[in-house]
Amino acid sequence: DAKTTQPPSMDCAEGRAANLPCNHSTISGNEYVYWYRQIHSQGPQYIIHGLKNNETNEMASLIITEDRKSSTLILPHATLRDTAVYYCIVRPSSNTGKLIFGQGTTLQVKP
Amino acid sequence: GAVVSQHPSWVICKSGTSVKIECRSLDFQATTMFWYRQFPKQSLMLMATSNEGSKATYEQGVEKDKFLINHASLTLSTLTVTSAHPEDSSFYICSARGRAYSNQPQHFGDGTRLSIL
Numbered sequence: 001d002a003k004t005t006q007p008p009s010m011d012c013a014e015g016r017a018a019n020l021p022c023n024h025s026t027i028s029g030n031e032y033v034y035w036y037r038q039i040h041s042q043g044p045q046y047i048i049h050g051l052k053n054n055e056t057n058e059m060a061s062l063i064i065t066e067d068r069k070s071s072t073l074i075l076p077h078a079t080l081r082d083t084a085v086y087y088c089i090v091r092p093s094s095n096t097g098k099l100i101f102g103q104g105t106t107l108q109v110k111p
Numbered sequence: 112g113a114v115v116s117q118h119p120s121w122v123i124c125k126s127g128t129s130v131k132i133e134c135r136s137l138d139f140q141a142t143t144m145f146w147y148r149q150f151p152k153q154s155l156m157l158m159a160t161s162n163e164g165s166k167a168t169y170e171q172g173v174e175k176d177k178f179l180i181n182h183a184s185l186t187l188s189t190l191t192v193t194s195a196h197p198e199d200s201s202f203y204i205c206s207a208r209g210r211a212y213s214n215q216p217q218h219f220g221d222g223t224r225l226s227i228l
Contacts, residue, residue: 043204043219097208101155
C-alpha cells in the first residue's frame with residue numbers, strides 16, 4: 001500500500017477553515033484515500049474517502065489533486081471539538097481492507 | 112451511521128490472567144473485523160484481521176497463541192489476551208467492515224484500555 005506523509009502538527013483558529021495536507025506520491029490507480037481522526041482516548045472516527053473526484057459530506061471536504069499524488073482535508077469551520085489526530089491512509093479496494101496508520105497530524109484548534 | 116461497540120471499555124487485572132474483549136457491529140454485518148493496539152503517544156498498530164468463520168491472519172510479530180481471536184458470527188469478534196503481563200497493557204481497538212473487497216470504510220469501536228498489574 002502507498003505510504004503517506006503528513007505534517008506532525010498544525011494549529012487552527014476556532015471558526016476558521018482547517019486545511020490538512022497529505023502527500024501520497026506513490027499512490028496506485030486503484031487506491032483510495034481515507035481520512036480518519038482520533039480524539040484522545042477514543043477509537044478512530046471515519047471522516048471521508050475518495051478515489052479521484054473531490055468529495056464532500058457533513059463533516060468535511062476532500063480535495064484530491066489531478067495527479068492524485070496529494071490531497072487536502074478541509075474542515076470548513078473548525079471548532080474546539082475538532083482537536084484530534086488526523087490520519088490520511090491510502091489502500092486499494094482489492095485488499096482485505098486493513099488500514100495501516102501512520103503518525104498523522106495533530107490538529108489543535110485554538111479559541 | 113455504522114456503529115461498532117467494544118466491551119469492556121476499561122479493565123484492570125492481575126498478571127497471569129486472561130482477558131477477553133468483545134467487538135460487535137450493531138447495525139451491519141461485518142464480514143471482516145480488525146484488531147489494533149495502541150501504546151501511549153503512538154499510532155495504531157494492526158494486530159490481526161479476522162473474517163467470519165475462518166482463522167484470523169496475524170501481522171508479523173504478533174503472537175497468535177498470545178492473542179486469540181474468534182469471529183464466530185457476522186456481528187461479533189473477540190480478542191482474548193492470554194496469560195497477560197504488564198507489557199500487554201495497552202489500548203486495544205477493534206474495527207469492522209461490511210462487504211469485503213470494496214471501498215467501504217471501516218468503523219471503529221471506542222477501544223478497551225487494558226492495565227495489567
